[in-house]
Amino acid sequence: xxxxxSRAMSSSDRERAVLNATPTELFINGQWRPGSSGKVFDVEDxxxxxxxxxxxxxxxxxxxxxxxxxxxxxxKWAQYPPRERSDxxxxxYELMMQRQDDLALLMTxxxxxxxxxxxxxxxxxxxxxxWFAEEAVRIDGGFAIAPxxxxxxxxxxxxxxxxxxITPWNFPAAMGTRKIGPAVAAGCTMVLKPASxxxxxxxxxxxxxxxxxxxxxxxNVVPSSSAGRxxxxxxxxxxxxxxxxxxxxxxxxxxLEQCAEQIMRTSMELGGNAPFLVxxxxxxxxxxxxxxxxxxxxxxxxxxxxxxxxxHADVVEEFSRQLADQMGSLRIGRxxxxxxxxxxxxxxxxxxxxxxxxxxxxxxxxxxxxGGEPVxxxxxxxxxxxxxxxxxxxxxxxxxxxGPVAPITAFTDEQQVLTAVNDTPFGLVSYVYTxxxxxxxxxxxxxxxxxxxLNQGLVSNPAAPFGGxxxxxxxxxxxxxxxxxxxxTKYVALAT
Numbered sequence: 411x412x413x414x415x416s417r418a419m420s421s422s423d424r425e426r427a428v429l430n431a432t433p434t435e436l437f438i439n440g441q442w443r444p445g446s447s448g449k450v451f452d453v454e455d456x457x458x459x460x461x462x463x464x465x466x467x468x469x470x471x472x473x474x475x476x477x478x479x480x481x482x483x484x485x486k487w488a489q490y491p492p493r494e495r496s497d498x499x500x501x502x503y504e505l506m507m508q509r510q511d512d513l514a515l516l517m518t519x520x521x522x523x524x525x526x527x528x529x530x531x532x533x534x535x536x537x538x539x540x541w542f543a544e545e546a547v548r549i550d551g552g553f554a555i556a557p558x559x560x561x562x563x564x565x566x567x568x569x570x571x572x573x574x575x576i577t578p579w580n581f582p583a584a585m586g587t588r589k590i591g592p593a594v595a596a597g598c599t600m601v602l603k604p605a606s607x608x609x610x611x612x613x614x615x616x617x618x619x620x621x622x623x624x625x626x627x628x629x630n631v632v633p634s635s636s637a638g639r640x641x642x643x644x645x646x647x648x649x650x651x652x653x654x655x656x657x658x659x660x661x662x663x664x665x666l667e668q669c670a671e672q673i674m675r676t677s678m679e680l681g682g683n684a685p686f687l688v689x690x691x692x693x694x695x696x697x698x699x700x701x702x703x704x705x706x707x708x709x710x711x712x713x714x715x716x717x718x719x720x721x722h723a724d725v726v727e728e729f730s731r732q733l734a735d736q737m738g739s740l741r742i743g744r745x746x747x748x749x750x751x752x753x754x755x756x757x758x759x760x761x762x763x764x765x766x767x768x769x770x771x772x773x774x775x776x777x778x779x780x781g782g783e784p785v786x787x788x789x790x791x792x793x794x795x796x797x798x799x800x801x802x803x804x805x806x807x808x809x810x811x812x813g814p815v816a817p818i819t820a821f822t823d824e825q826q827v828l829t830a831v832n833d834t835p836f837g838l839v840s841y842v843y844t845x846x847x848x849x850x851x852x853x854x855x856x857x858x859x860x861x862x863x864l865n866q867g868l869v870s871n872p873a874a875p876f877g878g879x880x881x882x883x884x885x886x887x888x889x890x891x892x893x894x895x896x897x898x899t900k901y902v903a904l905a906t
Contacts, residue, residue: 415512421746428515429610435466436633437616439479440626446471451635453610456522456754457744457789465609468632473601473640474647476630480572480599481649483627488569488597490625492547495594499543501622506536506615513583513614518745520608521582522753522790523708525746535583535615537872538888542591545893549596562904567897569597570675571651574644576637576665577612578656579605579756580711580812586612588876588887589654590619590629596896598652601630603640607756609633641665648672652896655679656713659836659881677885677895679713679877681810682838685831686716686867687853689824690724692843693865698732700867701816704841706740706794707868709753710814711760713882714839714861714869718807719818720827726820730798733816734779737794742785754790755813761790764813771797771804771817781814808834824849832858838878839869860886 415427434450435442443466450464468476506513514528521528552565573593577585586602593600604612616631634640644650645668652675655665659681669676686704688697704716721729745753755761761784768782781795792813800807800817807817821827831840840859844850854862860878863869870876875886885895 433613437631438476468634470643476601479627484599496543496546499539503536503539517611535587538587538591541872542595546595564902566900573598573652575602576655579607582608582611592893598896678883680883682713683834683836684839686719686841688721689844690722697843703867723820734796738780767806774801776800835881837880838882
């Protein structure tokens with residue numbers, strides 16, 4: 411992406427300028443190039459259904475060329491001084507922040523979220539580069555005298571090697587930088603496949619890294635309309651030694667099966683079914699605000715989105731009323747328009763799934779307080795929805811909604827509600843609101859989740875280890891543990 415585009419332009423001219431400044435070809439071995447087949451696929455604006463740009467469609471052959479480049483660059487890249495790797499990431503952080511408005515508009519156009527949220531994501535995405543710039547120079551090892559005294563134990567930390575990265579459509583910048591940052595810091599080369607629905611943000615960031623001096627072949631970006639056709643040969647090839655994937659549990663399970671053949675290192679951030687618990691002693695105003703964040707961030711299209719609301723019977727009526735009032739007052743529209751708070755869902759299939767889940771819950775006895783229907787007109791909009799009296803057999807209690815729907819169930823007993831919230835194969839994140847410290851600690855310990863938001867509706871933080879348990883994934887991204895996923899440990903026995 412070119413230097414900052416003038417904000418003095420009309421909105422439509424600025425949109426065109428941002429789109430025209432974004433690469434649409436494959437990025438292999440430091441060069442932009444068309445796909446070997448010459449084919450392209452369209453990227454749509456989900457608020458209108460119109461095509462934004464056509465992007466080169468990578469084939470399996472293109473993927474192998476990208477892997478060749480990553481393998482060829484690995485040995486030299488692993489020997490780069492940590493400070494030089496750190497400096498590249500730091501420059502990329504600064505350039506992303508300088509171009510925050512342009513990158514945010516680009517993301518809004520291809521994904522749909524309000525531009526204010528896109529700006530926040532760009533800052534969040536850039537922060538992974540800054541965080542791992544600092545981690546790059548802190549990779550350590552160990553040295554110790556052997557217990558018997560006649561030898562020494564030397565521990566080395568070395569890059570795992572060429573890595574395959576697969577990113578989702580819902581956070582098209584941050585999910586890429588959260589993987590690229592630690593890989594660069596550790597000294598690993600990469601082949602990255604962005605989601606076909608939102609590849610433009612990742613292509614723009616690849617261009618920034620090129621501009622910041624990332625050596626040829628270290629990062630290769632290959633958008634494709636068929637993830638399986640592109641990635642399976644790369645996984646089975648054997649030269650890549652690491653796979654990092656963010657996406658659905660169903661696809662993650664398939665990738666794990668493929669990786670098993672080569673005993674490949676994997677980290678997986680998969681699906682969720684996050685419960686949001688509000689106890690009777692909670693600060694209700696804070697709980698409602700936290701619910702708005704946990705539910706409506708990214709239009710509800712987030713693996714961390716609150717999926718099931720369990721509210722104590724003493725406060726459920728007031729909580730539901732306040733939440734419905736706030737959800738119903740949100741302004742719906744095209745994300746690039748001033749003041750819009752709710753954009754479209756990513757595609758028609760996503761909107762139709764949300765509608766089906768709401769209709770199923772209502773058919774089983776749930777009541778609609780607000781919303782409950784799609785928005786007429788172009789684009790894939792769905793009204794923010796609050797449901798109450800949701801029965802436990804409603805499909806949305808066991809299915810990731812990925813939309814602006816808050817289903818509420820009342821509870822009275824702590825033990826029973828914890829049994830209910832843990833009765834799921836997923837375990838990514840949970841949210842708890844209570845002012846009782848003993849209860850807070852007790853509940854946090856018992857929740858089967860990799861992350862807990864205690865009296866807050868946002869857990870994402872570049873300095874914290876992000877990840878889940880059970881069917882929600884393996885490994886952690888971000889924080890001090892994030893770089894561990896891209897490092898191998900080597901033990902050297904020294905004779906003395």
